[in-house]
Amino acid sequence: MIRGLYCSTAAIDIQQARVEGISNNLANVSTPGFKQEYMQVQSFPEALLVQMGGPNHRLPVPGKHQGIGFAGMGSLVAEVHTDQGSGDIQETGKATDMALRGPGFFVVNLPPMAGSPAGLGYSRNGAFRTDAEGYLTTGGGHRVLGEGGPIRVEDRDFRVGPDGIIEAGGSVVDRLWLVEFANRDRLRRQGADMFVDFRGEAGANRAVMTTVSQGRLERSNVNVVDQMAGLLAVMRSFEANQRIIQAYDEQLAKAVNQVGSLR
Numbered sequence: 585m586i587r588g589l590y591c592s593t594a595a596i597d598i599q600q601a602r603v604e605g606i607s608n609n610l611a612n613v614s615t616p617g618f619k620q621e622y623m624q625v626q627s628f629p630e631a632l633l634v635q636m637g638g639p640n641h642r643l644p645v646p647g648k649h650q651g652i653g654f655a656g657m658g659s660l661v662a663e664v665h666t667d668q669g670s671g672d673i674q675e676t677g678k679a680t681d682m683a684l685r686g687p688g689f690f691v692v693n694l695p696p697m698a699g700s701p702a703g704l705g706y707s708r709n710g711a712f713r714t715d716a717e718g719y720l721t722t723g724g725g726h727r728v729l730g731e732g733g734p735i736r737v738e739d740r741d742f743r744v745g746p747d748g749i750i751e752a753g754g755s756v757v758d759r760l761w762l763v764e765f766a767n768r769d770r771l772r773r774q775g776a777d778m779f780v781d782f783r784g785e786a787g788a789n790r791a792v793m794t795t796v797s798q799g800r801l802e803r804s805n806v807n808v809v810d811q812m813a814g815l816l817a818v819m820r821s822f823e824a825n826q827r828i829i830q831a832y833d834e835q836l837a838k839a840v841n842q843v844g845s846l847r
Contacts, residue, residue, distance in 0.1 A: 589832050592825040594658030598625055599822040601661050606815050609806045612776050617708030618804035619666045620811075621773075626662040668768045671805040673797065680720065682710035682744060683802040684762070688794025691761040692726040693734060694780070704729075706763065706788075708802055709777040714739050724775070730758030744798040748791075762791035 605621050612618040673683050684690070689706035696703050705726060712728055715721050718738035720728040727734040735750060735758050742752035748760035765771065766787030771779040781788060 589829060591658035592828045592832070594660060595825045596822060596829075598623075598659055598661055599818045599825070602818045603815070603822075605664065606811050606818065609811050610808065613804055613806045613808055615709065615776050615804055616711045616801045617671070617777050618806065619668055619708070620804070620806045621664050621666055623661050624663045624665060625659050627659050665769070666771070666773060667805060669805050671803040674801050674803050675799060676801055677799050679742060679744075679798065680712045680714065681799055681801050682712065682760075683797045683800040684708060684710065684794055685797060686764075686791070686794030687768070688762040688764045688791035689779070691729045691763055692722055692778070693729055694726055694774075694778075704780070705774060706765075706771065706779045706781070707777050711801055722778075724778075726778075729761045731761050732758045735760070744796055746795040746797070748796050760796060762794050762796070763788045764791045764794060765789070 602623060605623055609620045668687075670685075673685070682690075689708060690710060692705045692707060694703050694705040707722065709722065711723055712720050713723070714737060715725070715727075718736050720735040720737055722728065729735070730750070737750065737752055737757060740752045742750055742757065744750050744760070748762055750757040750759065765781075766789065768786060770781065770783075770786040772782050774780045
């Protein structure tokens with residue numbers, strides 16, 4: 585009976601984590617370049633019912649074995665994955681808006697305290713702007729990096745080619761630093777639209793299959809209908825496990841107050 589309480593409580597914890605994940609996805613449905621998250625669930629390690637030593641623990645009597653058996657204790661959130669699929673491309677007409685076609689990322693300058701020892705962040709959000717000094721920055725104020733360092737366009741009319749080359753006033757300013765990763769699952773999310781390669785395990789390489797579209801933005805890849813359907817399923821599972829806990833609580837109350845009472 586107590587094991588049932590543990591299993592139902594673990595299930596409620598999972599549903600609570602799913603609600604938080606879905607809420608975060610829905611809150612960023614209008615964030616350019618946002619990538620939705622989903623959770624992977626696995627069962628707790630099976631616990632031995634009687635004692636440690638394996639399912640066929642040897643007894644002191646030679647040739648005799650004791651079958652112990654296992655007990656499942658519910659589930660837990662194993663990992664949170666990011667769906668790196670591309671979102672739809674929306675035309676905006678703004679020179680500072682850029683969308684990536686392909687698996688690449690923009691590279692931006694982050695302070696070391698932001699979780700990236702190298703001071704580099706990677707984003708698909710191309711809703712850029714210019715700061716007071718004329719540098720191209722993200723919405724959060726981080727400067728966008730080119731192959732020569734932070735990109736300065738000085739509020740002039742500039743053009744960005746599909747290969748990332750930036751021209752202003754008839755001359756080449758710089759080229760966007762675009763990277764692709766051998767293993768994007770190793771990237772760690774830093775905020776809504778930024779990723780960092782904390783241990784250098786993602787395998788960053790110069791982008792060869794990515795092009796830039798100026799005057800456009802990549803929308804988030806969140807499917808609102810799927811997220812709302814998932815939210816309804818989570819709420820139903822939450823309510824079902826809540827009723828199970830209430831039933832166990834009533835049975836325990838009877839066991840304590842009625843079965844064990846003397847009359």
